[in-house]
Amino acid sequence: MIPDKGQNFLEILVEWMYNFVYSIFGDDAKRYTPFVGTLFFYILMNNLWGLIPGGHSPSTSINTTAALAILVFLYAQYTGIRRLGIVGYLDHYAGEPRSILTWCLVPLLFPIHIIGELAKPFSLAVRLFGNVTGEDVLVAAFVSLGLVTLSFIHSPVGLPLNVPFIFLSMLLSTVQALIFAVLAAVYLFLMLPHEEHN
Amino acid sequence: MNYQSMLAWALPMAVGLAAVGSGFGLGRAVGSAMEAMGRQPEAASKIQTGMVIGAAFIEALTLYALLVFFILSGKIG
Numbered sequence: 001m002i003p004d005k006g007q008n009f010l011e012i013l014v015e016w017m018y019n020f021v022y023s024i025f026g027d028d029a030k031r032y033t034p035f036v037g038t039l040f041f042y043i044l045m046n047n048l049w050g051l052i053p054g055g056h057s058p059s060t061s062i063n064t065t066a067a068l069a070i071l072v073f074l075y076a077q078y079t080g081i082r083r084l085g086i087v088g089y090l091d092h093y094a095g096e097p098r099s100i101l102t103w104c105l106v107p108l109l110f111p112i113h114i115i116g117e118l119a120k121p122f123s124l125a126v127r128l129f130g131n132v133t134g135e136d137v138l139v140a141a142f143v144s145l146g147l148v149t150l151s152f153i154h155s156p157v158g159l160p161l162n163v164p165f166i167f168l169s170m171l172l173s174t175v176q177a178l179i180f181a182v183l184a185a186v187y188l189f190l191m192l193p194h195e196e197h198n
Numbered sequence: 199m200n201y202q203s204m205l206a207w208a209l210p211m212a213v214g215l216a217a218v219g220s221g222f223g224l225g226r227a228v229g230s231a232m233e234a235m236g237r238q239p240e241a242a243s244k245i246q247t248g249m250v251i252g253a254a255f256i257e258a259l260t261l262y263a264l265l266v267f268f269i270l271s272g273k274i275g
Contacts, residue, residue, distance in 0.1 A: 179251060
């Protein structure tokens with residue numbers, strides 16, 4: 001039962017993802033690792049696909065990124081309702097009123113909390129979309145600059161001025177995929193019952 | 199003065215101003231991270247992870263301005 005190279009490599013990836021999610025969740029990590037891990041690797045492949053010649057990143061469309069953000073939002077709400085119960089879920093949104101003063105603040109805190117909760121998937125979607133489209137436009141601008149540089153000899157190819165930006169694109173795509181996964185994990189974690197308040 | 203010339207003036211200005219703000223914010227964030235790494239080199243990798251995540255948050259605000267640019271750039275001419 002010695003694992004071969006392929007299985008070993010996959011085990012490295014899964015274990016890295018599990019340790020990463022463990023640092024955010026603690027002992028609940030086993031339940032949420034598949035979701036966060038799938039998000040990370042899926043978005044990573046989406047982002048990097050555009051750098052292959054003839055490939056196009058799906059993340060350059062706001063529809064894809066909005067779909068992923070809505071998925072994270074719905075899963076977070078479902079987790080909240082399932083783990084906290086309906087009463088605990090509403091209590092969480094009302095800011096957990098315990099005394100008379102906090103009960104009076106509930107009509108103020110409730111809309112603020114709802115707006116904050118809606119802003120999270122919006123920012124997730126726009127962050128991923130803007131970053132990946134921006135990198136694409138950057139590489140395209142430098143390709144056309146390279147073509148313009150050699151246009152005086154009517155050459156069909158241009159100078160490869162976009163090569164450093166391909167590397168920048170690879171780095172930023174990975175970072176953005178990681179950011180999306182980390183934020184999804186953090187939003188899920190915030191919905192779980194947090195015991196210690198002192 | 200029609201709206202197209204106003205848009206053509208305002209849109210690059212908006213992206214530039216957003217870049218200035220993001221430059222200030224990122225400079226402070228990365229500066230503090232560097233200082234913290236200098237004080238405690240053993241925690242350097244944790245600090246670096248936190249710095250990258252914080253930088254992505256700050257960058258996202260600049261990208262909202264870029265998004266407005268993309269949406270409105272079709273209306274120029």
